Amino acid sequence: MLAKQAQYAKKPSKRVAAYYGLASRRSDKCFDVLLNKITDKDSLWISWGDLWGKATVSELMLNISFEDSLLFTKEQTFTIDSAIVFGSGLEHLDKSGSASRLFGYDGLYERIRELYLSGDSNLLPILADYKNPGDIPLIVDALREYRLFDYGEYHTYILGRTDDALAAVMNWPNDAFVPILEELKDSCLFQGYSYYYREMLFYKAVMAYDNDWAYVLIEDLFENKEIYSLRDDEGEILYRAYSKEKEKPRFLPLIEKFGKKPIWESFD
Numbered sequence: 001m002l003a004k005q006a007q008y009a010k011k012p013s014k015r016v017a018a019y020y021g022l023a024s025r026r027s028d029k030c031f032d033v034l035l036n037k038i039t040d041k042d043s044l045w046i047s048w049g050d051l052w053g054k055a056t057v058s059e060l061m062l063n064i065s066f067e068d069s070l071l072f073t074k075e076q077t078f079t080i081d082s083a084i085v086f087g088s089g090l091e092h093l094d095k096s097g098s099a100s101r102l103f104g105y106d107g108l109y110e111r112i113r114e115l116y117l118s119g120d121s122n123l124l125p126i127l128a129d130y131k132n133p134g135d136i137p138l139i140v141d142a143l144r145e146y147r148l149f150d151y152g153e154y155h156t157y158i159l160g161r162t163d164d165a166l167a168a169v170m171n172w173p174n175d176a177f178v179p180i181l182e183e184l185k186d187s188c189l190f191q192g193y194s195y196y197y198r199e200m201l202f203y204k205a206v207m208a209y210d211n212d213w214a215y216v217l218i219e220d221l222f223e224n225k226e227i228y229s230l231r232d233d234e235g236e237i238l239y240r241a242y243s244k245e246k247e248k249p250r251f252l253p254l255i256e257k258f259g260k261k262p263i264w265e266s267f268d
Contacts, residue, residue: 003029012042017062121161128168143180166201173208203241224260235260
């Protein structure tokens with residue numbers, strides 16, 4: 001009954017609810033249902049806390065599926081991931097998780113590059129994992145989109161692929177990216193419109209180099225915080241960035257001097 005509802009119910013919300021029921025029971029029908037509905041682009045409104053947005057039926061079914069690592073066998077997961085990455089008509093799906101799980105398989109590099117060039121910018125960090133010198137210009141171009149904003153009447157929206165490029169640098173701290181990271185430090189990253197998430201990515205990308213240049217760059221920012229117009233909570237951003245890089249003790253003195261533990265972590 002639930003399997004039929006998950007595939008044929010008229011309302012998208014009922015299809016998703018039925019699939020959730022199957023997954024919560026770890027039904028062996030989930031695999032076939034998911035493969036059949038992977039192209040389902042009907043959407044519905046969902047909430048994340050106090051935020052609202054639209055998601056497709058197939059996106060929600062995939063999210064439900066991969067919240068439970070025991071729902072599918074390794075072979076079934078491989079089949080699903082392959083369908084997502086190599087299938088057609090699936091532009092609505094985020095392929096980064098599947099591409100990460102397939103990393104190293106024959107033909108994946110070429111497919112990831114093809115998808116990135118066709119618009120899947122969040123695959124750039126995975127592409128960087130291959131460390132192909134031919135991809136350096138792609139990352140450089142994406143880093144240089146840091147000036148792209150949409151200044152709306154009430155909100156400023158981030159455009160471009162700079163966030164994805166910074167995540168790529170974290171995976172591949174190549175010397176070719178150093179001049180652009182210097183540009184980011186000296187330009188609009190810290191001056192004018194400030195963007196918490198991008199600043200955290202920036203610190204993590206710089207710390208990925210784990211050398212004296214990286215140390216001095218971060219130190220210079222905080223020693224000259226008025227010049228760079230650092231946020232009042234910049235120390236928290238630095239602290240949170242380092243919390244993911246604790247295997248790099250080189251930066252600990254900077255964290256101790258400039259970092260600030262977020263108040264919500266102080267209650268742990």
